[in-house]
Amino acid sequence: xxxxxxxxxxxxxxxxxxxxxxxxxxxxxxxxxxxxxxxxxxxxxxxxxxxxxxxxxxxxxxxxxxxxxxxxxxxxxxxxxxxxxxxxxxxxxxxxxxxxxxxxxxxxxxxxxxxxxxxxxxxxxxxxxxxxxxxxxxxxxx
Amino acid sequence: xxxxxxxxxxxxxxxxxxxxxxxxxxxxxxxxxxxxxxxxxxxxxxxxxxxxxxxxxxxxxxxxxxxxxxxxxxxxxxxxxxxxxxxxxxxxxxxxxxxxxxxxxxxxxxxxxxxxxxxxxxxxxxxxxxxxxxxxxxxxxx
Amino acid sequence: xxxxxxxxxxxxxxxxxxxxxxxxxxxxxxxxxxxxxxxxxxxxxxxxxxxxxxxxxxxxxxxxxxxxxxxxxxxxxxxxx
Amino acid sequence: xxxxxxxxxxxxxxxxxxxxxxxxxxxxxxxxxxxxxxxxxxxxxxxxxxxxxxxxxxxxxxxxxxxxxxxxxxxxxxxxx
Numbered sequence: 295x296x297x298x299x300x301x302x303x304x305x306x307x308x309x310x311x312x313x314x315x316x317x318x319x320x321x322x323x324x325x326x327x328x329x330x331x332x333x334x335x336x337x338x339x340x341x342x343x344x345x346x347x348x349x350x351x352x353x354x355x356x357x358x359x360x361x362x363x364x365x366x367x368x369x370x371x372x373x374x375x376x377x378x379x380x381x382x383x384x385x386x387x388x389x390x391x392x393x394x395x396x397x398x399x400x401x402x403x404x405x406x407x408x409x410x411x412x413x414x415x416x417x418x419x420x421x422x423x424x425x426x427x428x429x430x431x432x433x434x435x436x
Numbered sequence: 437x438x439x440x441x442x443x444x445x446x447x448x449x450x451x452x453x454x455x456x457x458x459x460x461x462x463x464x465x466x467x468x469x470x471x472x473x474x475x476x477x478x479x480x481x482x483x484x485x486x487x488x489x490x491x492x493x494x495x496x497x498x499x500x501x502x503x504x505x506x507x508x509x510x511x512x513x514x515x516x517x518x519x520x521x522x523x524x525x526x527x528x529x530x531x532x533x534x535x536x537x538x539x540x541x542x543x544x545x546x547x548x549x550x551x552x553x554x555x556x557x558x559x560x561x562x563x564x565x566x567x568x569x570x571x572x573x574x575x576x577x578x
Numbered sequence: 579x580x581x582x583x584x585x586x587x588x589x590x591x592x593x594x595x596x597x598x599x600x601x602x603x604x605x606x607x608x609x610x611x612x613x614x615x616x617x618x619x620x621x622x623x624x625x626x627x628x629x630x631x632x633x634x635x636x637x638x639x640x641x642x643x644x645x646x647x648x649x650x651x652x653x654x655x656x657x658x659x
Numbered sequence: 660x661x662x663x664x665x666x667x668x669x670x671x672x673x674x675x676x677x678x679x680x681x682x683x684x685x686x687x688x689x690x691x692x693x694x695x696x697x698x699x700x701x702x703x704x705x706x707x708x709x710x711x712x713x714x715x716x717x718x719x720x721x722x723x724x725x726x727x728x729x730x731x732x733x734x735x736x737x738x739x740x
Contacts, residue, residue, distance in 0.1 A: 311454075311457055312453075312454035312457060315453055315454060319528055320528070321476070321477040321527050321528050322476060322477050322478055323474065323476060324473065324474055324475070324476035325471070325472070325473060325474070326470075326471070326472035326474060326530075327469070327470065327471050327472075327548070328468075328469065328470040328472075329467070329468070329469050329541070329544075329545060330467070330468040330469070330470075331466065331467060331541070331659050332465065332466055332467070332468060333466070334463070334464060334465060334466035334539060335463040335464055336464055336539075347658065348586060348587055349586075349658070350584065350586055350632070350635070350651055350653065352635055353632055353635035353636075353651065353653075354658075356635045356636070378658060378659075385463050386461055386462070386463050388468075389658075389659070390658065390659050397476060397478075399471070399473070399549070399552060400549070402471075403471060403545070403548050403549050406469065406545050407541070407542070407545050410541060410659055413658055413659055414656065414657070414658060414659045415656070416637070416656065417656060417658050418586065418632070418651075418653050418656055418658075419656055419657070419658030419659075420586060420587035420588075420654065420656060420657050420658070421657040421658065421659075422587070432587050432588045432591075432654075432657070433657040434655060434657065435655050435656065435657050473740050489739065490667060490668055491667075491739070492665065492667055492713070492716070492732055492734065494716055495713055495716035495717075495732065495734075496739075498716045498717070520739060520740075531739075531740065532739065532740050552740055555739055555740050556737065556738070556739060556740045557737070558718070558737065559737060559739050560667065560713070560732075560734050560737055560739075561737055561738070561739030561740075562667060562668035562669075562735065562737060562738050562739070563738040563739065563740075564668075574668050574669045574672075574735075574738070575738040576736060576738065577736050577737065577738050
């Protein structure tokens, strides 16, 4: 079993995606996969003006570290990056970036939805939607 | 049905991944997903020195365009980028980059392996492996 | 004993505060703390069944003891990503 | 008629050339062209069963006519990505 490394960050500024790309480089991987969640203008017919994310920061960091460790083992990842932005995330900007690398293609791609599902279940981060009509609401998971 | 756009390129230099990121931006997408195939040092116990890619260029371009169109319809993608590098692709560098965006997460992520499977079946590009022991061989698909 | 519980998101809005103090038994469990927080207001009562308690930044089982905890946090349904 | 067929990868190596000329009937199909290319050498004979013919940059069915084609290409098993 090869050793894995991961990087987990909570940031208050725009996520510098280009700067993250080389974090998962390794001569023994053949596949890099990235997922980027961005603020979308339209949700179920309503027009979003902007989103805010709040968190229990120290716990969110700890939960993300546990998630990174679990995902690395489960999928045999060589490197893994998870960055979540907090505060306001305007339309078109990234709230979350997950990137990982592995020797073969399937592991890196399959890891993305699993990590996102776990993140959405267990990491103490909350999204507040601000609609153009002035209404605001905490988003409830399905 | 919203209109989709795609960008298909065959290039002879290193792929500028950072420069591609914004190609799939759109205020009505919530998800970007990227797959990057890179040259790996180790394949089935043998040590690769470098890889070369050859192509029927005009046909490869046409097949990739058809693939981009089919994938956009099938997954409801808003934007799609497929870039394949030809010639030598040293270890750790990208031979292929696929990126796409869609309103929801599943479509963008699910499109990646489908596109890669189709690309590996039908696009006239060939990989020649050069091993450190001096042996070279055209890679045969499984 | 009197203990502090950190609040987030809709729970914070429900009492307009990022922390509350509640009274619980000296051998209280996570379930006891959730029950005591629920008593604070009707809005909180409605929300607590959907919340988890975190003890020192880890989700706690209902039966986990809160004795000696450095930090307690009420975690409403999360929605990151 | 005599027609040219573009070669790639292992097929090019098999005859050390990126193009070959073969003789086929005036109403030849893709299958006829593949058969004619297979006659060029034992190595080519071994390879052709795994190849597809492309007519004007599109994969052709075995029964497709090559009459009037601007370009014929022998496509060995591909390995991009």
